[in-house]
Amino acid sequence: MLGLLRQRCRQLLQDGTVQVVIGYGQTEPDTPVVPVFITDPNQADQLTWNDACHFNLVTYLNHAAIRALGRAAICVKACDERALVVLEQESQIRREDLYVIGIGCDGVDQPRSEKCRSCEERTPRFADERIGDTAGNHAEAAGRYQPLEAFLEKTPAERMRYWQEEFARCTRCYACRQVCPLCYCSTCIVDKNRPTRIDTSATLKGNFAWHITRAFHLAARCVGCDQCTRVCPAGIDLRLLHLSQARAADRHFAHTAGQSHESVPPVGSYSEKDREEFIK
Amino acid sequence: MSRILTEATLRQAIGRWLNEGVRVAGPVRLRGIVQYAYLDSPESLVLSGFIRPANSIKQFLLPRHESLFSYQTKGRRVELAPAAAPAGPQVILAARPCDAAALPVLDHVFGWDVADGPYFQRRQSTTVITLACQEHDEHCFCTSVGMGPDNQRGSDAMLLRVDDEHLEVRICTDKGREIPGRMDDHIGTRGRTRSAAGAEFFDRCRPAFPGRGIRTSVLEDGRTPVPGMRGLRPQLPDLPLLRYCRRGGARLRAARTELGFPAS
Numbered sequence: 001m002l003g004l005l006r007q008r009c010r011q012l013l014q015d016g017t018v019q020v021v022i023g024y025g026q027t028e029p030d031t032p033v034v035p036v037f038i039t040d041p042n043q044a045d046q047l048t049w050n051d052a053c054h055f056n057l058v059t060y061l062n063h064a065a066i067r068a069l070g071r072a073a074i075c076v077k078a079c080d081e082r083a084l085v086v087l088e089q090e091s092q093i094r095r096e097d098l099y100v101i102g103i104g105c106d107g108v109d110q111p112r113s114e115k116c117r118s119c120e121e122r123t124p125r126f127a128d129e130r131i132g133d134t135a136g137n138h139a140e141a142a143g144r145y146q147p148l149e150a151f152l153e154k155t156p157a158e159r160m161r162y163w164q165e166e167f168a169r170c171t172r173c174y175a176c177r178q179v180c181p182l183c184y185c186s187t188c189i190v191d192k193n194r195p196t197r198i199d200t201s202a203t204l205k206g207n208f209a210w211h212i213t214r215a216f217h218l219a220a221r222c223v224g225c226d227q228c229t230r231v232c233p234a235g236i237d238l239r240l241l242h243l244s245q246a247r248a249a250d251r252h253f254a255h256t257a258g259q260s261h262e263s264v265p266p267v268g269s270y271s272e273k274d275r276e277e278f279i280k
Numbered sequence: 281m282s283r284i285l286t287e288a289t290l291r292q293a294i295g296r297w298l299n300e301g302v303r304v305a306g307p308v309r310l311r312g313i314v315q316y317a318y319l320d321s322p323e324s325l326v327l328s329g330f331i332r333p334a335n336s337i338k339q340f341l342l343p344r345h346e347s348l349f350s351y352q353t354k355g356r357r358v359e360l361a362p363a364a365a366p367a368g369p370q371v372i373l374a375a376r377p378c379d380a381a382a383l384p385v386l387d388h389v390f391g392w393d394v395a396d397g398p399y400f401q402r403r404q405s406t407t408v409i410t411l412a413c414q415e416h417d418e419h420c421f422c423t424s425v426g427m428g429p430d431n432q433r434g435s436d437a438m439l440l441r442v443d444d445e446h447l448e449v450r451i452c453t454d455k456g457r458e459i460p461g462r463m464d465d466h467i468g469t470r471g472r473t474r475s476a477a478g479a480e481f482f483d484r485c486r487p488a489f490p491g492r493g494i495r496t497s498v499l500e501d502g503r504t505p506v507p508g509m510r511g512l513r514p515q516l517p518d519l520p521l522l523r524y525c526r527r528g529g530a531r532l533r534a535a536r537t538e539l540g541f542p543a544s
Contacts, residue, residue, distance in 0.1 A: 031418075032419075
């Protein structure tokens with residue numbers, strides 16, 4: 001499978017289909033897996049695939065430096081691919097400018113990360129080509145919202161205390177924003193300072209404002225790639241915030257972000273049939 | 281100077297410090313995440329089973345928020361009064377050597393031209409005892425910035441694990457020298473020499489630190505703990521702060537020298 005991946009990427013670069021391949025790679029043997037940007041067909045052997053390939057490479061599509069390299073081929077897992085669908089629906093990428101290599105994935109990390117345990121989709125569906133077999137889609141996938149439901153069993157006061165303790169550690173490094181494929185605003189609301197809309201100091205008040213604002217900006221958009229939770233140096237479980245938004249979109253608008261091109265994103269669309277009885 | 285103590289005696293010493301009103305901070309496990317926090321009991325200190333805590337020790341020297349002064353208006357006059365002095369002595373225990381190495385850098389930032397009062401008051405009343413690393417993960421990079429698992433920069437004393445039960449104490453500064461005195465009742469076996477304990481430590485963790493070479497200290501008898509490491513020069517770190525320092529003229533070059541980086 002790896003041989004085929006490298007060979008196809010070499011071909012794509014050689015015949016000029018794309019100018020850069022965004023993939024997972026190791027620059028030297030036995031070094032950690034990192035995102036690689038391959039422009040030289042001779043370097044295609046740097047590409048790799050294993051269960052340490054947890055990055056969501058879709059994030060890099062919005063980087064000016066990457067765009068400047070030319071037409072890109074990108075390696076995506078089924079979960080990452082959902083971010084591509086949302087970006088396309090939001091007119092952030094043109095699908096025809098992109099060559100998508102879908103990689104069949106049986107989960108990342110040992111033990112499998114939380115999102116993989118409830119993964120229902122292992123093979124990318126909209127890719128230009130698919131590489132790699134999987135053990136098939138999960139029949140017995142644990143419920144996606146299960147961690148959230150367990151959390152919601154706590155009383156509101158307990159949950160408030162939980163978030164107070166968690167957000168107290170946040171240093172506002174903004175790694176959660178930087179790694180997010182859907183946080184693509186050229187000037188983030190937290191960086192706007194005329195006037196300052198969100199307190200930028202790492203106080204509890206400012207941290208609540210930041211994380212709640214970010215969660216709402218990702219409402220019904222977050223595809224659950226869990227990169228924000230993974231990169232958080234303070235170990236804050238941001239996934240819980242995004243799951244609660246995803247569950248609301250699912251329940252009230254029957255929408256799962258990035259699941260299909262046809263499902264209209266609730267944010268940015270209007271219908272007189274929109275349900276409103278939950279607005280109090 | 282080095283001594284051996286058992287983990288149990290270390291915890292007894294923590295208990296005594298806490299009774300004396302000394303605040304002791306160290307890694308504790310809170311809701312499954314290891315974090316630096318003030319200890320409420322000697323048992324809460326976590327010494328193994330993690331790579332690094334989720335936060336840094338900076339918070340004990342530079343809280344995110346603090347009162348710097350208070351003011352009072354009297355008629356048309358405003359009277360300023362300095363805030364109360366930061367709380368008394370504290371010990372930061374089992375900090376990672378990489379965390380401690382940031383402290384000399386902070387000292388320079390806060391003593392650049394005007395010495396920052398509250399910061400240096402805390403700094404002077406704080407003793408930093410680090411615990412040398414035996415494990416790393418793929419995100420660790422200390423050996424790429426001239427550091428190493430037992431680098432003593434910023435430490436007043438360093439603990440090295442000798443076996444499951446014993447820790448070697450290496451004294452690094454005058455402040456650290458007071459520590460054994462304060463733990464004297466609790467010092468255990470002294471049979472092992474520093475070099476034996478040190479060599480054993482590195483024999484154990486050498487396979488865990490592959491690749492770029494460990495910058496290690498030289499043992500008392502002149503041997504390097506890891507054979508073949510003699511003369512190994514650390515890579516010059518290329519951090520934004522240092523690039524800035526390089527541009528900054530003689531005073532900043534002096535700061536670099538003082539921080540122990542080789543002259544470029």
